[in-house]
Amino acid sequence: MAIIEFLLNGVPKQCTVSPDTSILTLLREHLGTTGTKEGCASGDCGACTVAIGDLADTPRAYTSANACITPAHQLQGKALVTIEGLAAEGQLHPAQAAMIECHGSQCGFCTPGVVMSLFTLYESPDKDTLSLTPEQLEESLGGNLCRCTGYRPIRDAALQMHTHSYERPSWYNATLPKASSSSTNTQNSNECFFVQPTSLADLTAARLRFPDARLVAGGTDLWLESTQRLTPLDQLIDVTHVKELLTLKVDEFNNQSGWWVGAGVTYTQLEPLLNSHFPAFRHLLQRLGSQQIRNRGTLGGNIANASPIGDTPPVLLALGAWVELASTSGTRCLPLDHFFRGYKNTALAADEILSRIFIPKPSNTHALHAWKLSKRREDDISAVLGAFSYRLEKDTLHDVHIAFGGMDAIPKRALAMEKKLEGHKVTVDTFRAAQAAIAQDFTPMSDVRGSDVYRQQAAANLIERLYLTLSTPDQEVMLHAYAH
Structure with missing residues (x-):
């Protein structure tokens, strides 16, 4: 048990709750x-959307989060805004006023979450609500499901928010009355606890002391064990306050220029880097969960989770990424393709944590494609995801790296396929040979998202798409959509 101190709609709160308490449970039941x-x-529908702000920010920026899968203890020293806090002294927030004016609510069950997503959109310092694009709207609202309105009135409300005058309530930039820190009691390995180390040294020490405790960052996957499987999460080590895991810096490693990305860096925080240097990767992020998930989920968590259908590992494999593993004894680095050992099995020792990821800087002639197949365009898990990195010189392929997710027990490089393409011309025969090599690289699984036969064909089709992209560079291979 631990004490959490935070602001709820500007009002200081102090609560003592168990480690596996979510923000939603804290709000509704406590x-x-x-x-x-x-x-x-499960973080899919957005009905529980809330806004979380950092008290150190001036002006304060709020990001949306799914309260159902966000640990309550991560509110320590934060500002939480819920639907109850938006109206002040009889004045509605522009998101609320616009929803009423545009008839954006019918049954009303999803409405609080929709309004909170609109609130964070309105308050975002990098979004101009006067000229929101359809892409920005879909990106912001893709995590909020509504079965009544058909979404058009909600989109209308988003576009009309700026027409409503608004004076922020006095609590908007409120602070806690005094500096506070959560108190924990972790005397033996059998206790129920939630600890929040603030340095890598403290984190690795906690990992050594409590090897069976679960690590939690965004909680976007871990917390489903509590809400869906009813698995107790009674020993948790939170990594979101570890400063070394929150950094992103340019550096040299292994005679390569690139970026070290802390394992606790969220997808949203990673977007500026990807926009500048890896637009295909940034494009893929638009289909990785929802805005609420991207605000919480971390690159390190997606890797350490070792899911065969994780979205980022295939892209990182194609880019030749490395990972740094840390323990009380020091650090060691591995190529990412040596990190995954088997289904949900990695090279991490019991006392190690994933601390950083190194992404090499691509040359100006390198190209990257990342194509995801899923049943829904937004907020869905991959059936198959293919990532392709290469250089094309005089119609010949060089430095070919291909990786797939959803095709085996682990995210994996397609080494036989790469060999069929490396140093060869872009021809039909070359790519037919690459398609035939799929069987050498992968033993696809069958599950609810697709059979092994489907996955084999889907991977072959992505190779075909690569061929068409290279052979007809002036034509769009597929019907264009912003997140195709």
Whole structure:
């Protein structure tokens, strides 16, 4: 058990809750604040969307989060805004006023979450609500499901928010009355606890002391064990306050220029780097969960989770990424393709944590494609994801790196396929040979997202798409959509 101190709509709160308490449970069951609704309890529907701000920020920026899968203890020293806090002295927030004016609510169950997503969009310092693009709207609202309105009135409300005058309530930039820190009691390995180390040294020491404790960053996957499988999460080590895991810097490694990305850096924080140097990777992020998930989920968590259908590992494999593993004894680095050992099995020792990821800087002639196949365009898990990195010189392929997710027990390089393409011309025969090599590289699984036969064909089709992209560079191979 631990004490959490935070601001709720500008009001200081102090709560003592168990480690596996979510923000949603804290609000509804401990604080009696029931405006935030529970829909799916898995971070898919957005009904429970809240806004979280850092008290150190000036002006304060708020990001959306799914309260159902966000640990309550991560509110320590933060500002939480819920639907109850938006209206002040009889004045509605522009998001609320626009939703009423545009008839954006019918049954009303999803409405609090929709309004909170609009609130963070309105308050975002990098979004101009006067000229929101369809892409920005879909990116911001893709994590909020509504079965009544058909979304058009909600989109209309987003576009009309700026027409409503608004004076922020006095609590908007409120602070806690005094500096505070959560108190924990971790005397033996059998206790129930939630610890929040602030340095890599403290984190690795906690990992050594409690090897069976679960590490939590965004919680976007881990927390489903609690909400969906009802698995107790009673020993948790939170990594979101570890400063070394939150850094992103340019550096040299292994005679290469590139970027060291802390394992705790979220997808949203990674976007500026990807926009500048890896636009195909940034494009893929638009289909990785929802805005709420991207605000919380981390690159390190997606790798350490070792899911065969994780979205980022195939891209990182194609880019030749490395990982740094840390323990009390020091650090060691591995190529990412040596990190995955088997289904949900990695090279991490019991006392190690994933601390950083190195992404090499591509040359000006390198190209990258990342294509995801899933049943829904937004907020869905991959059936198959292919990543392709290469240089094309005089119609000949060089430095070919291909990786797939969803095609085996681990995210994996397609080494036989790469060999068929490396140093060869872009011809039909070359790519037919690469398609035939799929069987040498992968033993696809069958599950609810697709059979092994489907996955084999889907991977072959992505190779075909690469061929068409290279052979007809002036034509769009597929019907264009912003997140195709």
